[in-house]
Amino acid sequence: MLNKITSAIGLNVSLGRSAHRKTAPFGFHGGLSLDTNKRALGDNTELCSIISINPPALLTIPLINYRKDSVAPKVQIHEKVKRGQALADNIVSPVSGVVEAIEHCEIIHPGGLRAPCVVIRNDRLDTPINTDTEYRNNKQEQQAVSHDNDNAEAQAKIAHFIAHSTTMLDQAALVGLGGAGFPTAQKLLSSNQDLQTLIINAAECEPEIACDEALMRSSSIQIAYGISALSQLTQCKRCVVAIEDTKTLAIESMRTALDTIDSTAELMIIPTRYPAGAESPLIQNVTGQFIPHNEKPINHGVICINVATTYALWQAINGQPMDSRVVSLGGAEMPNPCNVRVRFGTPVSYVLQQTGNAPADDTIRIRAGGPLSGFDLHSTNVPITAMTNCILAEAALCAPAAQPCIRCDDCADVCPAMLQPQQLYWYTQAAEHDKCEELQLDACIECGCCDLVCPASIKLTETFRFAKSNANYIKAQQQLADDAELRFLDRKNRLEQKEQARQLAIEQRKEKLRSQKKPDREKINAALNRIRSKRHTQKD
Amino acid sequence: MANIIVDRRAAGAKALSTQRIMLSVVLALIPGIVAYCYFISPLVLVNALFAVLTALLLEAFAIRLRGKKCMPQIQDASIALAAILLALAVPPMIPLWQLLVGVAVMVLLGKHVYGGLGHNPFNPAMVGYAAMLISFPQSMTLWMDPLGLENLALVDLIQAKLTLNIVTSNPQIAWDGITQATPLEHIRSLKAQSQTIVLSDLIQRTMDSGWCWVNLGFLLGGLFLLFKRIIQWHIPVSVIAGYVLWAGLFSEPGLPLHLSVFSGSLILGAFFIATDPVTAASSKRGRLIFGFGIGSLSFVIREFGGYPEGIAFAVLLMNLCVPLIDHADRQLARRN
Ligand code: SF4
Ligand code: SF4
Numbered sequence: 001m002l003n004k005i006t007s008a009i010g011l012n013v014s015l016g017r018s019a020h021r022k023t024a025p026f027g028f029h030g031g032l033s034l035d036t037n038k039r040a041l042g043d044n045t046e047l048c049s050i051i052s053i054n055p056p057a058l059l060t061i062p063l064i065n066y067r068k069d070s071v072a073p074k075v076q077i078h079e080k081v082k083r084g085q086a087l088a089d090n091i092v093s094p095v096s097g098v099v100e101a102i103e104h105c106e107i108i109h110p111g112g113l114r115a116p117c118v119v120i121r122n123d124r125l126d127t128p129i130n131t132d133t134e135y136r137n138n139k140q141e142q143q144a145v146s147h148d149n150d151n152a153e154a155q156a157k158i159a160h161f162i163a164h165s166t167t168m169l170d171q172a173a174l175v176g177l178g179g180a181g182f183p184t185a186q187k188l189l190s191s192n193q194d195l196q197t198l199i200i201n202a203a204e205c206e207p208e209i210a211c212d213e214a215l216m217r218s219s220s221i222q223i224a225y226g227i228s229a230l231s232q233l234t235q236c237k238r239c240v241v242a243i244e245d246t247k248t249l250a251i252e253s254m255r256t257a258l259d260t261i262d263s264t265a266e267l268m269i270i271p272t273r274y275p276a277g278a279e280s281p282l283i284q285n286v287t288g289q290f291i292p293h294n295e296k297p298i299n300h301g302v303i304c305i306n307v308a309t310t311y312a313l314w315q316a317i318n319g320q321p322m323d324s325r326v327v328s329l330g331g332a333e334m335p336n337p338c339n340v341r342v343r344f345g346t347p348v349s350y351v352l353q354q355t356g357n358a359p360a361d362d363t364i365r366i367r368a369g370g371p372l373s374g375f376d377l378h379s380t381n382v383p384i385t386a387m388t389n390c391i392l393a394e395a396a397l398c399a400p401a402a403q404p405c406i407r408c409d410d411c412a413d414v415c416p417a418m419l420q421p422q423q424l425y426w427y428t429q430a431a432e433h434d435k436c437e438e439l440q441l442d443a444c445i446e447c448g449c450c451d452l453v454c455p456a457s458i459k460l461t462e463t464f465r466f467a468k469s470n471a472n473y474i475k476a477q478q479q480l481a482d483d484a485e486l487r488f489l490d491r492k493n494r495l496e497q498k499e500q501a502r503q504l505a506i507e508q509r510k511e512k513l514r515s516q517k518k519p520d521r522e523k524i525n526a527a528l529n530r531i532r533s534k535r536h537t538q539k540d
Numbered sequence: 541m542a543n544i545i546v547d548r549r550a551a552g553a554k555a556l557s558t559q560r561i562m563l564s565v566v567l568a569l570i571p572g573i574v575a576y577c578y579f580i581s582p583l584v585l586v587n588a589l590f591a592v593l594t595a596l597l598l599e600a601f602a603i604r605l606r607g608k609k610c611m612p613q614i615q616d617a618s619i620a621l622a623a624i625l626l627a628l629a630v631p632p633m634i635p636l637w638q639l640l641v642g643v644a645v646m647v648l649l650g651k652h653v654y655g656g657l658g659h660n661p662f663n664p665a666m667v668g669y670a671a672m673l674i675s676f677p678q679s680m681t682l683w684m685d686p687l688g689l690e691n692l693a694l695v696d697l698i699q700a701k702l703t704l705n706i707v708t709s710n711p712q713i714a715w716d717g718i719t720q721a722t723p724l725e726h727i728r729s730l731k732a733q734s735q736t737i738v739l740s741d742l743i744q745r746t747m748d749s750g751w752c753w754v755n756l757g758f759l760l761g762g763l764f765l766l767f768k769r770i771i772q773w774h775i776p777v778s779v780i781a782g783y784v785l786w787a788g789l790f791s792e793p794g795l796p797l798h799l800s801v802f803s804g805s806l807i808l809g810a811f812f813i814a815t816d817p818v819t820a821a822s823s824k825r826g827r828l829i830f831g832f833g834i835g836s837l838s839f840v841i842r843e844f845g846g847y848p849e850g851i852a853f854a855v856l857l858m859n860l861c862v863p864l865i866d867h868a869d870r871q872l873a874r875r876n
Contacts, residue, residue, distance in 0.1 A: 371550035404658030408817040451546040462545040
């Protein structure tokens with residue numbers, strides 16, 4: 001009901017003008033209407049600036065990919081690097097300077113994991129690697145230039161990009177800025193099959209996170225060019241920009257921008273409902289397709305690209321590889337909430353300090369990610385990465401102790417993946433991994449909805465996140481064991497075969513000897529006969 | 541530092557706690573209880589108070605016995621709710637020691653032998669009720685005659701309750717004078733004597749006895765729960781639908797449906813007892829089947845069974861089917 005009302009309001013908002021309007025989303029199962037509570041946007045006025053901070057003296061770039069597997073570095077210690085130079089596959093240096101170390105450092109991770117990182121000492125010159133292309137460090141200047149660009153010039157750039165897409169995407173080091181950090185080039189280049197729908201994800205549904213909204217309000221024209229480049233590259237039949245209805249100012253500015261460049265992309269206003277911005281609910285909402293968790297959307301003719309990624313793509317087309325992102329600073333205990341553009345590798349503590357948000361005392365919890373999808377940090381001396389969309393400061397919290405499940409089934413009602421969280425919880429507690437698999441634990445998107453509604457305060461999502469990584473671990477162990485067994489069997493077979501071959505050879509040799517011996521005996525007999533006959537003759 | 545994955549407060553969670561749910565249900569029972577006090581007997585308050593206190597004590601004992609901390613568990617108020625439901629289900633004149641037996645069965649055998657809240661397969665209040673119905677069949681039919689009540693002071697009644705032996709306790713109290721069959725029992729006995737049922741008389745009797753008003757009170761509370769989304773519509777609607785369907789098809793032609801719906805404890809059962817989430821089926825489809833089963837079984841027991849009221853056994857029997865229903869439902873869901 002509430003949804004209908006809000007979507008009706010959204011509809012009113014979108015009744016302005018322009019052809020890019022589509023207000024018939026299909027909806028998705030479950031989800032929650034939460035207070036959006038975006039502190040980082042301030043009082044939600046037209047003015048919404050993104051603060052820039054100078055990069056710190058030391059930057060720590062984790063050498064891991066989106067699957068948290070480590071990748072091999074392409075630089076060496078004491079090597080001089082330029083801004084934009086590849087440090088590893090799909091990872092570029094955010095500043096120019098010297099590689100000081102390649103070592104294990106703590107990264108943003110719920111378990112306080114350490115991972116191999118490249119530590120770069122910033123020479124504060126920002127010498128770019130792409131000297132041939134237009135390249136500017138100053139964001140303001142860049143914006144001004146982009147605004148001045150007339151359409152023709154932009155289209156020429158896009159055409160140039162389409163012609164050289166593989167190399168340009170390779171240099172751009174684009175990864176999804178929505179939170180999962182999937183390499184964008186991989187997504188785009190795998191889409192050579194005919195693409196029905198390209199969804200630009202501008203539904204930033206989680207409370208407190210407002211980086212995309214701020215970007216849309218301040219740089220909508222660049223985003224529009226990025227969208228245009230994307231839809232030309234993928235040759236999609238339909239390009240939909242999905243925005244939630246509460247982001248009225250962002251909707252306005254995106255509509256103006258799309259109108260200005262005569263884009264064919266549709267603007268789809270979707271009801272504000274968490275987790276509308278997660279991939280599978282979003283696709284359900286926009287196209288009505290339900291994509292099973294173990295299949296890729298691309299095989300169903302859909303890809304989703306985060307709106308901030310399209311901005312980064314446009315920057316890349318202008319010669320600037322992706323080396324920074326907008327981070328929302330929010331939470332009840334953040335003195336100075338804002339959106340700030342941060343180079344990757346900048347420590348969280350430095351960002352907080354530079355924006356006047358250094359925590360007053362150590363009872364304050366610093367969180368990476370939103371209130372539902374994020375987690376508390378063990379230390380603030382960890383680097384921001386492409387996946388860090390939000391930093392929250394919250395007061396110390398005593399979480400209520402979990403009570404027994406009363407089987408109210410509220411969790412299943414809100415689960416966007418249409419799972420049975422209460423059953424899953426039961427089986428994760430009993431460590432029945434095959435049952436969990438049967439109930440599709442893998443399909444859990446860790447959205448936190450079930451956790452939020454559970455009257456017994458059971459930490460469902462945490463349990464699932466742990467169980468999933470545990471299941472993966474067990475699977476990996478199983479794989480290792482299987483491999484070892486295979487190797488063992490192989491070796492055994494090999495040895496057996498060898499032994500058999502040896503036996504065979506011995507047999508054959510014996511056989512040969514035997515067959516050789518036969519004529520010998522005849523000879524011997526013949527000889528004996530001869531001797532005997534000789535003797536006979538001698539006696540005679 | 542604790543590693544909190546879902547920050548409920550920052551996310552603005554508005555989830556009800558188990559305690560809030562249970563207390564809301566207790567709150568929703570109030571209109572029905574007020575009507576009960578007014579039209580049937582205020583003794584129900586004595587029973588409820590007694591049941592709640594003994595249930596809390598017994599629960600604390602049981603939890604300690606299981607080696608757990610009792611405060612966090614007792615606070616969820618689920619046993620208090622069950623005790624009130626039990627007190628509402630038994631006749632007001634029930635001797636307290638018999639009620640104590642019912643409460644003990646409810647807390648110990650209905651709940652804690654299975655491991656406490658969330659693990660009990662049967663509705664604890666109905667386990668207690670069934671035990672009492674089987675053990676004390678005579679006193680379980682001691683329903684008050686509202687007209688006889690005027691002759692007695694409340695103090696006398698309470699005194700009578702406290703004395704252990706109801707039959708020989710107080711010669712001044714003529715039991716036949718103050719107790720009376722519920723309308724349902726009345727119909728049953730009339731039918732047994734193959735007398736024709738005079739409708740107007742029956743309606744009069746129902747209205748007089750006040751059961752109608754009590755049930756309207758429970759209905760009001762049930763609607764409040766629905767409105768507050770403490771319960772969902774599936775179970776109450778399907779219980780009543782299940783009952784009405786069979787009653788409409790098979791019961792005496794002279795007996796109007798609304799009378800049979802409003803004269804027993806069908807409303808209480810449909811909104812407050814069958815909706816206990818712990819012992820009900822968990823999915824929506826499962827809940828419809830579960831509720832329909834309760835409605836149908838309670839009709840069968842009322843009509844053909846040896847007991848005037850069928851809800852308790854219907855609920856227990858369907859509790860027994862819950863694992864089956866849940867399993868079948870999951871299979872079905874997977875196939876789709
Ligand atoms: S965290 Fe997982 S199980 Fe819980 S609601 Fe989200 S997807 Fe469903
Ligand atoms: S929401 Fe919590 S109490 Fe309710 S069924 Fe799910 S896990 Fe159990």
